[in-house]
Amino acid sequence: MKTFSLLATCILFAAVAAPARAQLSVTFYNSTCPSGVSKVGEVVRSWITSDRTLAPSLLRLHFHDCFVRGCDASVLLDVANGEKSAFGNANSLRGFEVIDDVKAKVEALCPGVMSCADILSLAARDAMVEFGAAGLNWTVPLGRRDGVVSSAAEANSNLPPPFATFQQLVTSFSNKGFTTREMVVLSGSHTVGATRCSTIQGRLYNFSSTAPTDPALDANFAASLKTQCQFGDTTTKILMxxxxxxxxxxxxxxxxxxxxxxxxQSDDALKRVAAGKTFVQIMRAANSPFTPEFAAAMTKLSQVGVLTGTSGQIRTNCRAVV
Ligand code: HEM
Structure with a gap:
């Protein structure tokens, strides 16, 4: 009995300690929900066809999920002081209704089988493919399970802020297993999507006591941004x-x-240190490896800290724990 429980403890420990990435598989739902993966794609494509701005939003939603407690759909939970209310998320994240719609349609096919975490991961990929990102596609291994905790405080400490320095970005991404090069590559997602004027008010109008506008901004570019984002404008959104x-x-x-x-400033920071600037220049070059490296980094991002096996749960409604 003692040997058995020691063995069981060892197996349990090995399961917990083993990298969760190894346990995901693209064929995970082949027998339990054979048309589930294609249903996700079908529903996501219809949303992007009617509003393609949702594609970058879903990409960001996936990133913000994965950097807080791993890719466990914790960002989707409607709970008091949850991730949705964090600084970087409140009034900013979009795409929740897409996930709700996909989930409802997948539940109708196979109740209680496909996790919200897998749906979010697939949706980000399918949305960007439908967006028309030339050459961009990535593999999404499946089998994530849904978390039961969502904390604004954890989101605030894990998500890099837009004023992060180069070293803060390196540390933030390295805490999740990414190299500096991968951090620079993933930052390239800011080639799509929009920012709210509120996020850049400080850089445009209230930067420092000596320079109201961030001198790192090209002067003509700053002038153009000021015409698009007037002083005090917190609602307009502009292309990044x-x-x-x-x-x-x-x-x-x-x-x-x-x-x-x-x-x-976090975008600008990438060129302020030689270790970052080298990668910026590689990604900028005519023979840039940006798109394939971004795809590989997304497959890696989608597996950060995932719950598998009997950890977590499969939600029926992505906004609430079962
Ligand atoms: C490197 C650190 C990063 C910082 C500091 C950062 C910060 C931000 C901020 C402040 C916004 C604008 C939010 C708003 O004004 O409402 C934004 C938008 C966006 N970010 Fe990031 N981000 C980072 C990395 C990433 C990564 C790794 C991804 C994806 C893999 C990503 C994807 C996006 C996208 C697609 C948008 C536009 C969203 C939309 O159009 O709805 N970002 N980011």
């Missing part, structure tokens, strides 16, 4: 990559970093 009028997937972000035409 202003180099093209239509939001498309490209490597322009890295030229923007070099040219002082990025929205956040």
């Amino acid at each position: 990559d202003q180099s093209t009028p239509v939001d498309i997937w490209n490597k322009n972000y890295y030229a923007n970093v070099i040219n002082g035409k990025v929205m956040f």
Whole structure:
């Protein structure tokens, strides 16, 4: 009996200590919900067809989920002081209704089988593919389970802020298992999507006692941003990559970093240290490996800290624990 319980403890320990990444599989739902994965894609595509701005939002939602307690759909929970109310998330994250709709339709097919965490991970990928991101696609291994805890305090301490320094970004991403190069590559997601004017008010109008506008911004670019985001405007949203009028997937972000035409100090920070600037230049080059490296980094991001096996649960409604 004693040997048995020691053995059981060892097995349990091994299961907990083993990297959760190894336990996910693209075929996870093949027998339990064979049409589930394609249903996610079908529903997501219909949402993106009617509003393509939801694609970058779903990509960001997935990132914000994974950096807090791993990719466990904790960001989706409607609870007091949950992740949704964190600084970087409140009035900013979008796409929850897409996930609700997908979940309802997948539940109708296979009740209680597909996790919200897997749905969010698939939705981010399917949305970006439908967005029309040239050459962008990535593998999403499945089998994540849903967490039962969502904390604003944890989100505040795990999500890098837009005023993060280079070293803070390196530390934040390395805490989740990413190299500096991967951090620079994932930051390239800011080639799509929008920011609220409220997020850049400080850089435009109230930067420091000596310089009201951040001198790191190209002067013409700053002037253009000020016409789009007037002093005190907290509601307008503007494209983060202003180099093209239509939001498309490209490597322009890295030229923007070099040219002082990025929205956040955290974007600008990538060129302020040689270790970052080297990667910015590699991603900016004509033969840029940005898109394939971004895809690989997304597959890795989608497996950060996942719950598998009998950990966590499968929610029936992504906003509430069962
Ligand atoms: C490197 C550290 C990062 C910081 C400091 C950061 C910060 C921000 C901020 C402040 C916004 C604008 C929010 C608003 O004004 O409402 C934003 C938007 C966005 N971020 Fe990041 N981010 C980072 C990394 C990432 C990563 C790794 C991804 C995805 C893999 C990502 C994807 C996006 C997208 C797609 C948007 C636009 C969202 C939309 O259009 O709804 N970001 N980010």
